Amino acid sequence: MNSNKKKELELWAARIRKTALQTIQTAGSGHIGGSFSLGEILSVLYFDKMNIDPADPRKADRDRLVLSKGHCSPALYAALALRGFFPVEHLSTFRQIDSDLSGHVEIHVPGVDMSAGSLGQGLSVAVGMAMYSKASGTGNRAFCILGDGEIQEGQVWEAAMCAGFYKTDNLIAFVDNNKLQLDGSLEEVMSPYPIGEKFKAFGWNVLEVDGHDVEQIADAVELAKVVKGKPTVIVADTVKGKGVSLFENNVDFHGGQPKTDEWPVCFAELDAKIAELEG
Amino acid sequence: MGENISTREAYGRALVEFGNNEKIYVFDADLKKCTMTTYFADKYPERFFNIGIAEANMVDVAAGFATCGATALVHTFAIFAAGRVYDQVRNDVAYPGLNVKVIGSHAGLTVGEDGATHQCIEDISLMRTIPGMTVIVPCDSNEVRLATKAMLEYEGPCYFRTGRPAVECVTDTFEDYKFEIGKGVQLTDGKDVTIIACGLMVQEALKAGKLLEKEGIRARVIDMHTIKPIDRDIIIRAAKETGAIVTAEEHNIIGGLGAAVSEVVVATENVPVEFVGVEDVFGHSAAPKVLLEKYGLTPENIAEKAKRAIARK
Numbered sequence: 001m002n003s004n005k006k007k008e009l010e011l012w013a014a015r016i017r018k019t020a021l022q023t024i025q026t027a028g029s030g031h032i033g034g035s036f037s038l039g040e041i042l043s044v045l046y047f048d049k050m051n052i053d054p055a056d057p058r059k060a061d062r063d064r065l066v067l068s069k070g071h072c073s074p075a076l077y078a079a080l081a082l083r084g085f086f087p088v089e090h091l092s093t094f095r096q097i098d099s100d101l102s103g104h105v106e107i108h109v110p111g112v113d114m115s116a117g118s119l120g121q122g123l124s125v126a127v128g129m130a131m132y133s134k135a136s137g138t139g140n141r142a143f144c145i146l147g148d149g150e151i152q153e154g155q156v157w158e159a160a161m162c163a164g165f166y167k168t169d170n171l172i173a174f175v176d177n178n179k180l181q182l183d184g185s186l187e188e189v190m191s192p193y194p195i196g197e198k199f200k201a202f203g204w205n206v207l208e209v210d211g212h213d214v215e216q217i218a219d220a221v222e223l224a225k226v227v228k229g230k231p232t233v234i235v236a237d238t239v240k241g242k243g244v245s246l247f248e249n250n251v252d253f254h255g256g257q258p259k260t261d262e263w264p265v266c267f268a269e270l271d272a273k274i275a276e277l278e279g
Numbered sequence: 280m281g282e283n284i285s286t287r288e289a290y291g292r293a294l295v296e297f298g299n300n301e302k303i304y305v306f307d308a309d310l311k312k313c314t315m316t317t318y319f320a321d322k323y324p325e326r327f328f329n330i331g332i333a334e335a336n337m338v339d340v341a342a343g344f345a346t347c348g349a350t351a352l353v354h355t356f357a358i359f360a361a362g363r364v365y366d367q368v369r370n371d372v373a374y375p376g377l378n379v380k381v382i383g384s385h386a387g388l389t390v391g392e393d394g395a396t397h398q399c400i401e402d403i404s405l406m407r408t409i410p411g412m413t414v415i416v417p418c419d420s421n422e423v424r425l426a427t428k429a430m431l432e433y434e435g436p437c438y439f440r441t442g443r444p445a446v447e448c449v450t451d452t453f454e455d456y457k458f459e460i461g462k463g464v465q466l467t468d469g470k471d472v473t474i475i476a477c478g479l480m481v482q483e484a485l486k487a488g489k490l491l492e493k494e495g496i497r498a499r500v501i502d503m504h505t506i507k508p509i510d511r512d513i514i515i516r517a518a519k520e521t522g523a524i525v526t527a528e529e530h531n532i533i534g535g536l537g538a539a540v541s542e543v544v545v546a547t548e549n550v551p552v553e554f555v556g557v558e559d560v561f562g563h564s565a566a567p568k569v570l571l572e573k574y575g576l577t578p579e580n581i582a583e584k585a586k587r588a589i590a591r592k
Contacts, residue, residue: 064347066343107375108375113346114342114346114375115370115371115375118366118367121335121339121370121371124336124338124339124340124343124367125340125342125371127336128339128340128341128342128343128344128351129346130343131340131343131344132304132344132349133347135304136347136349142343155333155339158333158335158336159339159340161331161333161336162330162333166328
């Protein structure tokens with residue numbers, strides 16, 4: 001990846017975070033921590049790797065993405081708005097009565113391929129999309145983003161078995177390994193580790209990346225694309241709340257909000273990052 | 280003449296008959312020889328996927344297909360289709376409004392000797408309470424065939440209930456019978472009471488009508504194959520014209536056909552309603568016929584309840 005491309009994707013990641021935080025602030029609620037750990041993953045997918053067209057959001061042969069950790073809608077909605085699927089101003093209606101932008105991701109929103117909310121189900125949906133692509137010959141890929149806490153749900157492993165069995169090599173799943181869940185750290189609540197070995201046992205190609213390094217993420221996607229006969233999981237080492245010191249590795253910001261006087265400090269940190277990348 | 284076969288067998292055959300459509304994909308969870316998708320699997324192996332004993336994954340894989348434009352049909356026993364994967368059906372099929380059909384076989388008590396854990400008496404209730412779901416409970420091979428065709432032509436989430444034992448085919452003996460989703464069928468006319476039934480209780484309702492006739496009571500019998508959307512007009516007309524109603528279903532008396540009918544009646548023509556169904560208890564291992572008698576799902580009990588409803592006029 002050339003340095004301009006790298007900088008561009010880092011900038012989109014920073015903008016996704018800022019836009020997501022503005023969205024949450026306006027709504028008065030929303031999940032910060034898990035949205036922020038996704039900045040670079042969404043930047044690479046929506047601004048580089050996925051075959052999508054904001055002018056034709058439902059085109060038949062587009063790549064699909066299921067955000068199985070559907071509560072991180074602020075990040076996905078921000079990415080879609082910035083990518084041009086709908087106006088950024090529309091984000092100010094997030095979680096409001098007449099808006100299509102519900103708290104958890106919604107299939108009716110332009111650019112969203114599947115609703116999600118009840119954890120552990122999105123990988124199965126993405127497996128179905130990948131199987132359909134092969135069966136019908138559309139030839140597109142399916143992406144899925146799972147939370148690390150989410151893989152405590154048993155259905156994830158039903159889906160993992162199924163993808164391995166049907167050899168869906170057009171499926172690329174990410175595990176956002178930010179190491180925290182609502183009640184505390186994964187290690188305290190219920191350890192799903194080791195993650196990669198579990199997928200490997202079900203016949204998956206396993207890649208591990210720094211989930212905040214756009215180059216590593218992009219390279220992993222390219223590697224996944226050429227693997228034959230196996231689905232790929234990219235276990236992304238991430239920081240929950242990445243990009244704002246107050247949020248980072250802080251379990252209070254799974255679903256919690258900053259205090260009134262903390263908001264400007266948070267935005268200042270995000271603005272400084274954007275300015276640095278723009279400069 | 281329709282054959283006297285089980286509704287699941289009739290469904291398996293209908294799926295092959297109407298399955299020659301590249302949009303249709305069929306999924307099963309290691310029960311293809313029971314749900315009878317085995318015929319489709321043999322005929323169209325490229326559009327059949329066995330997902331193994333993983334019903335939750337099956338429903339959501341099918342949902343994934345449906346997001347891409349497929350008509351996706353999932354099959355398992357009713358107890359798993361309505362209970363085990365309720366969350367997946369609610370959140371990933373009905374809420375996004377996807378074209379996934381959930382076919383629950385071996386419903387009700389008549390799964391028989393396998394016993395209470397497999398005897399689903401709650402599925403109609405659970406499925407009809409989900410916004411946007413269509414709920415179809417056909418009674419015989421003729422109706423299953425027509426209902427399957429209609430379901431495949433209908434775009435949207437649907438629950439379709441079939442049963443294990445062979446049942447008499449009755450609907451094709453009525454000359455003006457026709458099937459339309461959401462339209463109950465008046466099989467016989469009467470002025471004293473209306474029996475509204477679904478599934479294999481339609482046959483019992485017709486027998487009950489004959490029992491009542493011997494006592495000089497003329498019963499109207501309605502085959503209510505669609506529980507949701509319920510046919511309000513046919514219920515209101517029955518209430519007005521006969522003044523008493525009894526419902527009959529192979530299901531808990533809570534939340535099923537009886538409840539759906541009552542919801543219409545109490546808000547419109549408020550006439551007496553009596554219920555024949557499983558009286559809020561679990562089933563038991565036994566032969567289907569023994570179970571139907573033990574739990575009062577008989578023509579005699581329908582006739583008794585009909586008289587009780589008439590007495591309350």
